[in-house]
Amino acid sequence: MQFELSHVDKVYESSEEIKVYGAKNVNIKIPEAEFMALVGPSGSGKTTILNLIAGLILPTAGSLKHGGEDITSMSLEERTKHRLDYMGFVFQDYQLLPILTAAENIEFPLQLKGFSKKEIKERVEWALTQVGLEKLGNRFPSQLSGGQQQRVSIARAIAGRPQLILADEPTANLDSKTAQEIIELFLKLNKEFKLTFIFSTHDQRLIDQVRTVLYVKDGQISESRVHNV
Amino acid sequence: MSGFAYLVKFSYRNLFRVPRRTLIMILSLSLGCGFIIWDLNFANSGSKEMMKEFLSQYAGNYHITHPDFYDDHNKKEFNLYKTMSDAELEEKDLIQLSTKRVNAPVFISGEKKTLGVLLTGLDVVKEKKISTLYKAISEGRFLAEAGDKEIILGKKFAKRINVKVGEQVATVGQAIDGSIANDLFTVVGVLDFGGGDLEESLAFTQLQSAQELLAMPLEKYHQRVSFDMDSEIPLSLKNHEISKWTELLPEIGVSVRFIDNFTWIVSIIIVVVVSLGLSNTLMITFFEREQEFTSLNIIGAQTSWITASLMVEVFVMGTIAVFIGALLGFAATTYFNYYPINIEIFTGGKPIIMGGITIAPLVRIYSVPQYYWQVPLMIYFFLILTMIYPLIRVIRRSKNAV
Ligand SMILES: Nc1ncnc2c1ncn2[C@@H]1O[C@H](COP(=O)(O)OP(=O)(O)O)[C@@H](O)[C@H]1O
Numbered sequence: 001m002q003f004e005l006s007h008v009d010k011v012y013e014s015s016e017e018i019k020v021y022g023a024k025n026v027n028i029k030i031p032e033a034e035f036m037a038l039v040g041p042s043g044s045g046k047t048t049i050l051n052l053i054a055g056l057i058l059p060t061a062g063s064l065k066h067g068g069e070d071i072t073s074m075s076l077e078e079r080t081k082h083r084l085d086y087m088g089f090v091f092q093d094y095q096l097l098p099i100l101t102a103a104e105n106i107e108f109p110l111q112l113k114g115f116s117k118k119e120i121k122e123r124v125e126w127a128l129t130q131v132g133l134e135k136l137g138n139r140f141p142s143q144l145s146g147g148q149q150q151r152v153s154i155a156r157a158i159a160g161r162p163q164l165i166l167a168d169e170p171t172a173n174l175d176s177k178t179a180q181e182i183i184e185l186f187l188k189l190n191k192e193f194k195l196t197f198i199f200s201t202h203d204q205r206l207i208d209q210v211r212t213v214l215y216v217k218d219g220q221i222s223e224s225r226v227h228n229v
Numbered sequence: 230m231s232g233f234a235y236l237v238k239f240s241y242r243n244l245f246r247v248p249r250r251t252l253i254m255i256l257s258l259s260l261g262c263g264f265i266i267w268d269l270n271f272a273n274s275g276s277k278e279m280m281k282e283f284l285s286q287y288a289g290n291y292h293i294t295h296p297d298f299y300d301d302h303n304k305k306e307f308n309l310y311k312t313m314s315d316a317e318l319e320e321k322d323l324i325q326l327s328t329k330r331v332n333a334p335v336f337i338s339g340e341k342k343t344l345g346v347l348l349t350g351l352d353v354v355k356e357k358k359i360s361t362l363y364k365a366i367s368e369g370r371f372l373a374e375a376g377d378k379e380i381i382l383g384k385k386f387a388k389r390i391n392v393k394v395g396e397q398v399a400t401v402g403q404a405i406d407g408s409i410a411n412d413l414f415t416v417v418g419v420l421d422f423g424g425g426d427l428e429e430s431l432a433f434t435q436l437q438s439a440q441e442l443l444a445m446p447l448e449k450y451h452q453r454v455s456f457d458m459d460s461e462i463p464l465s466l467k468n469h470e471i472s473k474w475t476e477l478l479p480e481i482g483v484s485v486r487f488i489d490n491f492t493w494i495v496s497i498i499i500v501v502v503v504s505l506g507l508s509n510t511l512m513i514t515f516f517e518r519e520q521e522f523t524s525l526n527i528i529g530a531q532t533s534w535i536t537a538s539l540m541v542e543v544f545v546m547g548t549i550a551v552f553i554g555a556l557l558g559f560a561a562t563t564y565f566n567y568y569p570i571n572i573e574i575f576t577g578g579k580p581i582i583m584g585g586i587t588i589a590p591l592v593r594i595y596s597v598p599q600y601y602w603q604v605p606l607m608i609y610f611f612l613i614l615t616m617i618y619p620l621i622r623v624i625r626r627s628k629n630a631v
Pocket residue numbers: 012013014020021022040041042043044045046047048049631
């Protein structure tokens with residue numbers, strides 16, 4: 001099931017007079033196993049587009065679909081449930097719960113999904129292994145480096161094997177070497193498990209390895225490139 | 230693990246995210262809870278002690294009389310003619326600690342003056358076993374078991390009509406057949422109730438002497454007075470007139486109720502003050518985590534789930550607090566059961582005299598079981614109130630988030 005945005009506008013109205021287009025006539029299709037990056041300077045509209053896909057904000061105009069389902073017609077709680085069922089998230093600042101260990105952080109969405117104890121254990125172990133942290137599951141986030149925390153955050157996003165993983169500037173807080181490792185991890189997961197990724201970045205050096213690159217400018221997709229990687 | 234069990238586990242973890250703050254909240258709640266339980270137990274034991282003291286002197290816990298003995302419109306007026314017998318009081322065995330009495334308003338003449346008084350005829354043997362009236366004798370002696378036409382007067386009353394122990398007084402009243410009743414009685418003792426009204430309005434004689442004076446058959450009497458504080462009034466006595474001590478001694482009833490209600494009001498004030506502090510702390514706790522609530526929502530936790538987890542968090546805290554509080558309250562109560570409080574510390578060492586009766590200053594505190602659930606329930610109720618505003622803010626924020 002693919003995610004599809006067609007002719008989507010998002011207008012932010014700070015006041016009667018001031019209207020900002022966060023997204024303007026955006027058309028994106030995200031087929032399964034896609035590996036896609038949104039690239040553009042700060043304020044260009046990357047976060048807005050990701051938030052639209054996630055159903056965190058609703059478009060002012062245009063349609064937003066997943067498979068046949070119209071996300072815009074869902075209630076707030078339904079959209080949350082929809083995210084839980086189909087999406088995984090990786091944040092710029094990791095957003096791990098400080099009170100939970102790495103393994104427990106990964107467990108959290110699985111618990112919400114109502115998986116059995118056994119399945120949760122298997123999935124947490126699998127996810128930790130995929131991100132190379134099988135030995136650090138018992139550590140709390142404060143006991144991990146930034147790169148390790150981001151790996152936990154990725155493990156949390158993939159443990160439920162979602163149809164789409166969204167990441168808003170996942171490498172912005174990391175040094176360039178660690179950033180490179182994170183992108184390589186994304187690529188590995190995409191290749192091995194056909195996981196679908198869409199992430200935003202303004203780091204030009206990372207995008208050579210990305211299959212589909214959408215350049216965003218003033219809320220619009222100004223250019224799209226498909227690499228054969 | 231079921232969804233709810235996970236919710237509780239998650240909330241429990243969150244609770245100790247800033248351990249010191251949570252411990253302070255738990256401490257203030259449990260100290261409040263413990264103090265309130267102790268205070269209520271104290272007030273209850275204190276007023277029980279006071280009641281016991283009062284009721285054992287003379288009044289008893291309740292009176293059973295003929296249904297028409299007291300005037301419906303004025304409980305203080307009574308009908309001398311209405312008497313009953315043990316046969317009419319079917320359930321007499323259910324009243325453990327009771328004695329028979331005969332009451333009549335009479336005039337008593339001393340050397341100078343004639344004054345009205347309530348003359349009570351009583352069963353000397355029984356009375357001595359269950360009331361402490363005999364202890365109030367300050368001059369002379371109590372009524373003799375085998376004696377006849379003996380009378381005991383209140384100290385003030387004896388002074389007013391100017392009679393002394395050993396002298397005779399003339400008594401005039403109305404017998405139950407309507408005729409004039411008169412007789413001579415010998416003053417054998419003087420009662421000291423500590424100077425209250427009772428001293429001026431009461432006189433006592435042997436049951437049989439009173440019955441003779443009033444021309445009553447010996448198996449008839451006016452009332453049965455029960456001193457049994459701990460047992461309930463037998464239900465089967467409902468076709469008799471039963472006057473509780475609260476009606477018989479309204480002043481004492483009012484002050485006991487005042488103490489009880491006042492203690493509850495103080496308790497509620499304590500809980501409100503603690504709740505206000507708590508509400509503020511909860512607000513800070515929730516605010517600090519707003520960003521986290523947003524990311525939890527992004528990764529799939531519904532607002533209702535987040536709200537529920539916060540509620541569970543507060544309830545888990547409340548439960549820990551009331552549990553500790555109940556233990557503290559119980560411990561303090563038990564301590565003051567072994568080492569009674571001397572309430573004269575509240576009066577600067579002066580004896581406490583109420584309604585003419587000196588109250589025993591040592592209060593042994595007993596636990597009242599119902600306080601151990603009533604107080605926690607009250608705290609839960611205020612915890613809910615405390616949560617409402619911070620939670621509404623969290624919900625409202627989450628709707629506008631991102
Ligand atoms: N909640 C908002 N209210 C008003 N304007 C917003 C809001 N969010 C984003 N914008 C504006 O929309 C534009 C796109 O922002 P954003 O999507 O955050 O860009 P990026 O993620 O590429 O930095 C910017 O001009 C920004 O100021």
